[in-house]
Amino acid sequence: MAHARARRGHPMSARPSLPEETDKNQARASDPGASAWVSASAGTGKTEVLVKRVLRLLLACFRP
Numbered sequence: 001m002a003h004a005r006a007r008r009g010h011p012m013s014a015r016p017s018l019p020e021e022t023d024k025n026q027a028r029a030s031d032p033g034a035s036a037w038v039s040a041s042a043g044t045g046k047t048e049v050l051v052k053r054v055l056r057l058l059l060a061c062f063r064p
Helices: 020-029 046-059
Strands: none
Touching: none
């Protein structure tokens, strides 16, 4: 039986916003002035954080 809505009456397509602490952690992880170690479960945004970090470094003209 398919359900049209997720728990608590929210449409299944609605994506909950990330907690503020997660946003802060992602900003810290993509800071080009520091080293980063990214470890998390699948689908949590690791690749996005690392891609943003590389793009920031390249745009700031850091040599690879």
